[in-house]
Amino acid sequence: MATLVQAVRLALHYGEEHLGVTDVFGEDVGPPLGGVFTATQGLKTAWNTPLDERGIVGTAMGIAYAGGRPVFEIQFCDYAFNVIDLLKVAGNQRWGSAGAYPMPIVMMTPTGAGIRGSMYHSHSYESWASRLPGWKIVMPSDALDAYGLMLSAIIDPNPVMVLLPKALLRVRGDKLIPGEPDDPAELSKRIDAPLGDRSKWVPDWPAVEKYLIPFGVGELVREGQTATVISYGRTLPLCVQAADELKAQGFSFDVIDLRSIFPYDWQMISRSVLRTGRVAIVNEDTEVTNFGEHLLRRITEEHFYDLLVRPRLVQGRHVPGIGLNPIYESNSVPQLDQIRDALRTLATDPA
Amino acid sequence: MPSPQKSYSGSEDYLPHRSGPAIKAGRRVFSGFDSLPGDRCLEIYKIMVRARAVEERTLKMSKSGEGIFWVGGPGEEAFNVCLGLQVQKGCGPAFDYLHLHYRNLGIMLAMGMSMADHIRQMAMTATDRHSRGRNFVCHYAMPEWNVIPVTSVIAVQYVMAPGTALMQKRHGGNGVSVVLGGDAGSSEGDFSSCMVWSTRPGNELPVLMIVTNNGFGISTSTKTQHSERNISDRGEAFGIPGEVVDGNDPVATWFALERAFEHCRTTRRPFLLEAMVSRLHGHSSSSGAARVHNETDCMRDFERRLIQEGVIHRELAELVWHDAREEADAAVEQVMSEPMPTPDDVDRFTYAPSPVDAVYPEDYTGLPR
Numbered sequence: 025m026a027t028l029v030q031a032v033r034l035a036l037h038y039g040e041e042h043l044g045v046t047d048v049f050g051e052d053v054g055p056p057l058g059g060v061f062t063a064t065q066g067l068k069t070a071w072n073t074p075l076d077e078r079g080i081v082g083t084a085m086g087i088a089y090a091g092g093r094p095v096f097e098i099q100f101c102d103y104a105f106n107v108i109d110l111l112k113v114a115g116n117q118r119w120g121s122a123g124a125y126p127m128p129i130v131m132m133t134p135t136g137a138g139i140r141g142s143m144y145h146s147h148s149y150e151s152w153a154s155r156l157p158g159w160k161i162v163m164p165s166d167a168l169d170a171y172g173l174m175l176s177a178i179i180d181p182n183p184v185m186v187l188l189p190k191a192l193l194r195v196r197g198d199k200l201i202p203g204e205p206d207d208p209a210e211l212s213k214r215i216d217a218p219l220g221d222r223s224k225w226v227p228d229w230p231a232v233e234k235y236l237i238p239f240g241v242g243e244l245v246r247e248g249q250t251a252t253v254i255s256y257g258r259t260l261p262l263c264v265q266a267a268d269e270l271k272a273q274g275f276s277f278d279v280i281d282l283r284s285i286f287p288y289d290w291q292m293i294s295r296s297v298l299r300t301g302r303v304a305i306v307n308e309d310t311e312v313t314n315f316g317e318h319l320l321r322r323i324t325e326e327h328f329y330d331l332l333v334r335p336r337l338v339q340g341r342h343v344p345g346i347g348l349n350p351i352y353e354s355n356s357v358p359q360l361d362q363i364r365d366a367l368r369t370l371a372t373d374p375a
Numbered sequence: 376m377p378s379p380q381k382s383y384s385g386s387e388d389y390l391p392h393r394s395g396p397a398i399k400a401g402r403r404v405f406s407g408f409d410s411l412p413g414d415r416c417l418e419i420y421k422i423m424v425r426a427r428a429v430e431e432r433t434l435k436m437s438k439s440g441e442g443i444f445w446v447g448g449p450g451e452e453a454f455n456v457c458l459g460l461q462v463q464k465g466c467g468p469a470f471d472y473l474h475l476h477y478r479n480l481g482i483m484l485a486m487g488m489s490m491a492d493h494i495r496q497m498a499m500t501a502t503d504r505h506s507r508g509r510n511f512v513c514h515y516a517m518p519e520w521n522v523i524p525v526t527s528v529i530a531v532q533y534v535m536a537p538g539t540a541l542m543q544k545r546h547g548g549n550g551v552s553v554v555l556g557g558d559a560g561s562s563e564g565d566f567s568s569c570m571v572w573s574t575r576p577g578n579e580l581p582v583l584m585i586v587t588n589n590g591f592g593i594s595t596s597t598k599t600q601h602s603e604r605n606i607s608d609r610g611e612a613f614g615i616p617g618e619v620v621d622g623n624d625p626v627a628t629w630f631a632l633e634r635a636f637e638h639c640r641t642t643r644r645p646f647l648l649e650a651m652v653s654r655l656h657g658h659s660s661s662s663g664a665a666r667v668h669n670e671t672d673c674m675r676d677f678e679r680r681l682i683q684e685g686v687i688h689r690e691l692a693e694l695v696w697h698d699a700r701e702e703a704d705a706a707v708e709q710v711m712s713e714p715m716p717t718p719d720d721v722d723r724f725t726y727a728p729s730p731v732d733a734v735y736p737e738d739y740t741g742l743p744r
Contacts, residue, residue: 078568082534083538091467287734
């Protein structure tokens, strides 16, 4: 089973071979490193850029104007704040030109906490990204989804942002990517660059196959009766674990992996809330104008009389950063205990 | 003044009626050792007049209620027209890409855009081919001529040009990515990014960087903010050759552009050209757009030179102006009868059709349902 970051690499390889990807680029994306998280090792179109995020985004747009299909990496989403105007422009090119200029670019960037990344490697980005009309925003929480979402991102002729949860990049999936070797050790041997001199190394790519996850389709990863939990990215597996643990206390949960931040799967959310009448949204972005607030607003407006108890949003604290000492991180963004407590409270709140 | 005949294109249209031939055989107009033949000068002159006429008419629209906001390039016609006439026009990486800013009407007219297609954007009509009434005037977008959508965000075009140039270099041929901005915009980091990305060792790119230096960013004089001798000098650190040209002089400009284009087309490397130009109606209608009289007017200067050199005569000049103004008036009249966008247009063109989008397979249709 591939890890999430290996799945991204396999998807980009498939994109180069079969979907017309012309360029995979960014800081340290090309050889010898192949990305600080190894997402781009061995790719034939991968190249290194100057340390200039604005140049990276602008160049991607230029390549797309001229008929290319670029995938670019912003090394950490923490460094995508100085390009937000360019992202806005990329999102409005088709609308602003009355359909004359599509903008088929893919931006991928590691997001969120969980690796003790301190103040400048722990930000979340989805709430910012959700305010970029014209873009589509996705965030996988396992390897197979990362593969399927990345292929869809490449195929979609609009700007697509693939947010990669840092904390899950090394987590191995439990489902095989079509064409992936069964043995993880074999996969690693074939596609992970060796330490040391890599100048003569070439990957031995497995013949991975097309596998798409459409945008706007969530996954119901647990089915239950008591309440609905909506999450994505790093907090999704924590929600699953919390839901599983609370089963022993007689509670069962619909756990929805949103996968697409925008467009999101409103039908899945709506159906579940209608059935359970109890809902919590869990993510790690900061709590003032958190993307989850938008979902809460819609749920409240459209399901006000279906709700049995007040809806909840479990989220990161509105502080300027996540400090290096683990005490900061564990008290800034949702952890398993906090999520489990929130779900128990949601489940037991008198209707 | 003689009774004008309606005629807009080709110098022969004005010949030989009434006052004799317009161009006297063998006449040339000089700038230093450079000179252009009379027929080329007349071609440039006539487009410059058309550009000025439609700018003035568009500006009037901002005051009459036929439009809302005006921004443009009166004072930059000489440079823009010479540039537009030298562009290799077409679609795709075999041709030049144009990353313009919002003072480049003359380029588009020289390339063959109609006045009406400028005015439609001013009038915000649904027939506005650049933006369907969504963007300010002079914010063009024409994929068939590689005109990249113009934004009001200053200098962002400089980070896009290396991308198109990269594709041109891969494609082969001699296409150039032309990127223009003002002097104030050169302060942005994106301007420096363009130099860095165009000169990566072994990956140099055919980017023709142009600064039209009118001396101001809205109300702020460049001299109070910049200490470099010339903006084009900044290329030296990157090995980018540069030149400063009097952008009010079409003859000097023509040859400076020829040299710059030639460098980019043949070496596949960047060039930085700085053109000193005037700003004859201020920044935009937001500052009143009143006529400025203490700056050189390239239009009147060139006209005077053409008359002095015997390339044209006064009556012909008046006829050219008359025809251009009539053309602009007729275009406005036509455009104002055209349909406006409707509320149904608001969402349109947000997304291109996608085979992998379960919510928006065709286009945006409001929040996910």
